[in-house]
Structures are given as C-alpha cells and as structure tokens.
Amino acid sequence: MTKTEMIKVDKLSKSFGQLQVLKDCSLTVRQGEVVVICGPSGSGKSTFVKCINGIEEFQDGQVTIDGVSLGFRGREAAKMRARIGMVFQHFELYPHLTVLENICLAPIHVLKRTRDEAEARARKLLNRVGLADKESVYPAQLSGGQQQRIAIVRALAMDPVAMLFDEPTSALDPEMIGEVLAVMLELAREGMTMIVVTHEMGFAKAAADRMVFMDKGSIIEIGETKRFFEAPNSERARLFLSRILAH
C-alpha cells in the first residue's frame, strides 16, 4: 500500500521585506514518516516549519496538509492549523494554568470536547510521558525537561495529523535532553508523522527516515538518513556535518 502524502510543500518562497529567507522550497512528507531538518543558523529552518503550520505567511508556493491546501484566513485555516501540533524551543505553557488545564484548554475550546473527555485523554497522555503525578502543578514548579514533555502532550491532546518540532531540546540543560528525545522517539516509532528541526544528530540517526539540509533559504539536499550521514551529496552538507559531529 502506498502511504498518503501528509504534508506537501511546493515551491514555497518567503521574504521579510527585501530579505528573501525561503527560496523555492519543496518537501513531501508521507504519513508516518519522520523528517529531520538541519542546517546552519539563519538558513530558514524555523521560518520553514512556521510556514507549514500557518504561523507565518508566505508569498509564493503552496502547502497542503492531508490533501487540504493551507490558506491563512478564515475558519478553515484555523481548523487546519489546529490539526498540526507544534513544539518550540521555549515551552510556552500558560504559567497561570495547571498542567491539566494547559493540556485541556484547546481540546475544550477548539475541539468542543467536554471537560471529562478532555481530562481523561490528558491523563492518558500524561501517563505515557511519565508525568501522571504532575497534573495539578503549575509550569514553574516543573523542570525544563518536564515542561517540554507537557508541551508535547498539550500538542498531542489535539489529535494532530502531524507534529512539527523546532529545536525542542536546545534550551534544555544537558541532563534533560534525553527524556524529551525519548518521548519524541517513541512518538516516531508509533507512526506519528513528524518534521523535526534539531542539531541532535543521535536522535536524527535513530528516528529520521529522511534528512533535509537547508542553507541560505534553500533546501540543498534531501536524502535517506543513513546515506545522508555516510555520504552527503553536497559539499555544504558535508562541511556542516563535519562541524556538528565534531562536537
């Protein structure tokens, strides 16, 4: 059976004023596929994933999610955005809400679930990431790694068709990186469609089906993970890898 195309980005270009930050970027991610995006700082990785879930507008090209073209305005656009989970570098949990309230907010208000339904689902997810005992605490009472796991649960509570991660571990203390990557790896193995921007090349090797290398706003190469690490096609990717793997 051929897997369906879950995310299709076609010739996407974006500028901030005079500055073009994405040039003709195309990428198709199949259902259940995990794609890791890497590349130097400023190459456009964050902007690219933000365009995919509609946080950033773009001037040219098209983004299609699960067969539906992504527009920016109106109820349809908001509905599509709600179907893609996004986890950022900074956890962005609501500080004045408990863990459980953070997780249940969008399912209740956007998906119109009852509080009971939303809480039952939240508890199941909390259990999965090993934080069942934290439902009543506030974000400030959690470690960075715990907050990031809650942010992942909050996104999963919306039953997303895909998850986007933008450097989810780069603001964490080293000892907390592993626990967040473990949750992401499990998610990948369960078949979640994922696009992950990360410098964690160990995670990439373990979880990614394909690697994307970006530089200066362009997708320079897309390759099967093992092949990409062993023999990148482009000189720029080779240089980037030699620098990052040397650390």
Ligand SMILES: Nc1ncnc2c1ncn2[C@@H]1O[C@H](COP(=O)(O)OP(=O)(O)OP(=O)(O)O)[C@@H](O)[C@H]1O
């Ligand atoms: N809101 C904005 N306004 C103007 N320029 C922006 C804006 N956001 C990003 N840029 C510029 O777009 C380019 C790409 O930035 P982006 O954050 O997507 O890169 P990145 O690959 O995610 O970098 P990093 O690895 O440092 O996170 C950079 O030149 C950046 O300065």
Ligand SMILES: [Mg+2]
């Ligand atoms: Mg970035």
